[in-house]
Amino acid sequence: MIADATRIVGFTGAGISTESGIPDFRSPGGIWTRYRPIDFSDFIASEDARRESWRRKFATDAVMRRATPNAGHRALARLVEQGRMTAVITQNVDGLHQASGVPDDMVIELHGNATYAACLDCGERHELDWVRTLFEKDEMLPECTQCGGIVKTATISFGQSMPEIEMERAREKTMAADLFIVLGSSLVVYPAAAFPMMAKRNGARLVIINRDPTDQDDSADLVIHDEIGRTMSRAVGVN
The missing domain is CATH 3.30.1600.10 (SIR2/SIRT2 'Small Domain')
Known part of the structure; x- marks a missing residue:
């Protein structure tokens, strides 16, 4: 799918950053519990x-x-470098995509930094x-x-409005995607979690890589329940 695509969009959640040692705030023992x-x-x-x-x-x-970028972050940075990935839409606030080499203007931070x-x-x-x-x-x-x-x-705190500019940029990139890859998101936090199905309905292939099942797995073209870094390293050819 990556080989056939020219307008890949990555959509990342907490699962990609847990592999860098950053705990998921929503998991048992996380700060929100x-x-x-x-x-x-x-x-x-x-x-x-x-x-x-x-x-x-x-x-x-x-x-x-x-925390430092892991193999999953580096794989997305490689796709950006190759001109195959047009944006990384992230629910994370840790700045690790930028640290991995993805230019600031290609990272769309839905929940801020x-x-x-x-x-x-x-x-x-x-x-x-x-x-x-x-x-x-x-x-x-x-x-x-x-x-x-x-x-x-x-x-973006609880009760604070979602950033309008970033949401619109995310929508535009999603609608233009031919491959939409979800990495480490449980897809339960809306409105952000609406983007994968938006891409799918617009004709993009949808891949979900996540440790646990999501409510959108049945709609995806490919679902992989495995580590993001290991999976993406093999797919893209980075360490």
Whole structure:
């Protein structure tokens, strides 16, 4: 299927990053089973909620900072390099696709990015080391250096609207795909999980590579329940 395709789209979920040592937040023992998620409206309204959010971020950040791209990430980067993959749509927030060599403008981050922060008012980017330095001083909350607005990690929180530009870019790439490869997504989080079937209905072949079955397996042209890195390394020819 890869050999026959020229407009491949990758769609990645937590399963590709667990192979780099990043735990799935939804799995047993994951952060969302230990903490009640902080709703976006609470983050905006309450300084206490913002402090708790930053406490959790810095308490769990070490694992993400140590993580490096695995064979699955590198295989997708190779397909991009070959000009066969037009986009990587990801539900992940770890930045590992960019670290593997996929250009920023070819990674569509539906749930944002946890490797930096941004102002909610003007969008100014702020590095986490700067926020950490402030927060370590009596848990001082960061304010935007440009406009004084609220700063949070550049992720999409519970209750926060999905990013319109990224959703539209994802739709356009999905509709143009001739092969759509799902890697490590349980396909239960909507609206993101609608893209594979959108591609299938538009004529693309659909491949799902995931450890566990998904509700969309019966619609796929090929389903593989195996490790992503091992599977994609063999398919693409990378280590």
